[in-house]
Amino acid sequence: MGMISLRNAGHRAGDLLFSNLNLVIAEGDRVGLVAPNGRGKTTLLRAMAGLSELTEGEIARSRGLAMGYVPQEVPGNALSQTLTAFVGSALDAATQDAESWRVDVVLDELSIPLEFREKPLGELSGGWQRMALLARAWVTQPDALLMDEPTNHLDLGRIMMLEEWLSYAARTLPVVIASHDRAFLDATTNRTLFLRPSEQVYLPLAYSAARAELDQIDAATEAQRERDLKQAAQLRKQAAKLTNIGINSGSDLLTVKSKQLRDRAEKIETQVHEVHRDRTGLVRLGNSGAEAKVMMAFENVPIATPDGRPLFTVDKLHIFQGDRIVLLGRNGTGKSQFMRVVTDALAGSVPAGLRISPQLAPGYLDQALAWLPLDPSPLDYILHRFDEGDRRTIALLAGAGFPPDRQGKPIRTMSLGQRARLALLALRLQQPNFYLLDEPTNHLDIPGQEQLEDDIREQGATSILVTHDRAFLKAIGTRYLLIERKKLVEVDGPDRFFSEMAA
Template identity: 80%
Template sequence: MGNINLRNAGHRAGEILFSNLTLTIGEQDRVGVVAPNGRGKTTLLRALAGQAELSDGEVTRSRGLTIGYMPQEVPETALRQTAMEFVASALETETLASESWRVDVIMEELSIPQELRDRPLQELSGGWQRMALIARAWVTQPDALLLDEPTNHLDLGRILMLEDWLAHAARNIPLIIASHDRAFLDKATNRTLFLRPTEQVYLPLSYTAARAELDQIVTAAAAQRERDLKQVAQLRKQAAKLTNIGINSGSDLLTVKSKQLRDRAEKIETQVQEAHKDRTGLVKLGNSGAEARVMMAFENVAITTPDGQPLFAIEKLHIFQGDRIVLLGRNGTGKSQLMRLVTQALSGQAPPGLRISPQLTPGYMDQSLGWLPLDPSPLDYLLHRFDEGDRRIIALLAGAGFLPDRQSKPIRTMSLGQRARLALLALRLERPNFYLLDEPTNHLDIPGQEQLEVDIREQGATTILVTHDRAFLKAIGTRFLQIERRKLVEVDGPEGFFAEMAG
């Protein structure tokens, strides 16, 4: 066991990502690292793991401390390895020869099915690749564990299992998690680091409580800033008045006094803290509106697998304008197939029993962002898809956080978080009144998630949502439909499903 120490740590990547970070992370410290996309979370974790150098300050670790580090993605060079080979590759050759059982143990602990263990990683889903990454970080039995976005691509059952596993397996070692999953951070952490370009905020609280405390800190700082600026204005006004009197009367004493007031004003002004704002691109969605009361109606519609195997039936369901429907169900029950059927229906291939209002204008966003082309730049993509004009598209991209040089680079060079913001911007420009959202928060940072919540609630657009993000679905859902016993039934809320998944 031991500690990880940061002293005056900071990093620049063209601009300051974070600075002046000094803290000690010790045993039983479970730290959630929170910041917008591209603000240094991954850089910090890699530096703590010894895989990257910071621009400023230093990182020290207790003598002999070993660290398990889970990156966001499987390295491309490892995709041809089986899950077993990938996890085993973290062990030294001698250790693997004598203690190969470690690989089997961690596979069992994380409930990775036997039939998946000998398959190449490139054939596994993003969720199972994520579990293999966690297994590889833990198989060395490290003294500290660092996880970068561990819940991405995981379904709710896996997230709940991971929470329980971390509470047991990593309970006595330093644990550092970079994540945008607010509910997961509440369960898995007991400290929160809000990573910022200047003053860092580190609180001994899990995310929701820390965020409430941070809001109070920000409010108090803003009020103090206003008081300081008012005092500066008053001092300058007094100084100007004394200067005029001194000039008219020829009094050197008043001139000196005036200078003292100006100096005092300047001193206060240099100490006034700028109000901190998370610099992330936010995209505001809209609602083009509709007069129809019923946007979509199902009657005796069968949901099947692509090869025709029955999954469940919808006997009767009306989706009214303004409904925000959350689909609940275990993996394999048919959520994705229902979303596929609705998507096909919106493109003109509605099955018998499904009626769609002619006033419905759809907007679709899925977790893979597979429909987003990779070769054009964001600017070229939006200009060719929407008739908005160069100046407006450039301005919209800038508002979404894309600097001018970023607007002209291929989409494939962008992070997944940046691609998600571009997808939201395209969704806005489609001007829909009906949103079909499949895991829309997978790559969004917390400010982006909160903005999306506000937009969906305030704009009143009809929405069908599939998500594993508990905080997000509780924030926007007005109706909850659960797939159980091969039927789609309406339930009062998601809590019963959460309890069922945790059981």
């Protein structure tokens, strides 16, 4: 029976990431690992895989347990390898010679097209690189599977394929999945570990049900904390009253009783549990507003590939102020090209048939964060792009999760999650009233996703969104446009499209 056991596990990397972690992950346990960016998910997965050590406690594995680990990125020195060679490199030389067929079997199992198999990884998209990482872990025939952000860069079809594959291929294995994709966690896990600096919460539920239970636990802890602090305050008030009476009357007994009350209050205060709150630095977006009713209007606007091949035509579409439009469609149907036409139009290259309100103030967030420079520091970037002044810029960056000692480091040294927060801050300072969002949640943790959802809904900004994040698009969408059979049609919601993708 395959098993991973953690005892008093914890890790410090300057700050305390997590501690007091005690649990056993056995066959059939599919654990969702949830925490904000930078709070130790990758550290814990690597330690489980035997690739690094924790600073506290111990990790034990069943004798001979073979671990399959799927990291977030392909190593830089492997990008020149073909996909097939990269997958095969997980096998020792003897196995490669005797059982090279195993590579083809796994590539077929994961439906990786033949035309990609002999291409260098560096020429493939992030999604196909992610599938190569999974294939490399699976070709070793592991007894346990550890996956770090497996849905990043995958389109919706691939995510659903991965969900189905996990349901049968890894059904009996111990599986641990670190992910910010809430719908994926709900579909693939039956347990959830909320990783926290002190008390860990491990619940035998998939993410959404576990999150609801966790909110109740935190609310109960907060209520108990308030009761305890109120009781301690009453004891101190009584102690002070007895002290005054004792001094005035000269009663030593009252003085002793007063000290006993203060000691009881102090004991209660030291045992009070702080309620955990995720503090990753959240950026609140706004809406600069507009009086125009129609922000953008299409009439017979052709959408084509960059080389001119026609995809579909937007016959007639009005985007009204406050609309939050979600664009749906299979890969290759033209979602990216539609977004390109809109982006180019907002930059001044407006095609015939497209009208844009002069009141429209655009803000753009794309999955690659390609417009974000890498050489300057966050402080230099915000200072030189926006007229906010030194002190306010430092405060804004601190509020976004960048303490002063990290504000001067080059952006290229930051994680993708940190870059996403910086991009959101820049987006906020642009003061847009129209958001163009292309896979905006790719590098955001769950608190960041929820904050973005709340901001877009509450501020009422007009939005066009392309995303594979089902929870996110359901949370903010008010209109849904589907590209199918070379037409753009409005549908009531995304569920039919999801069902067709899963079929």
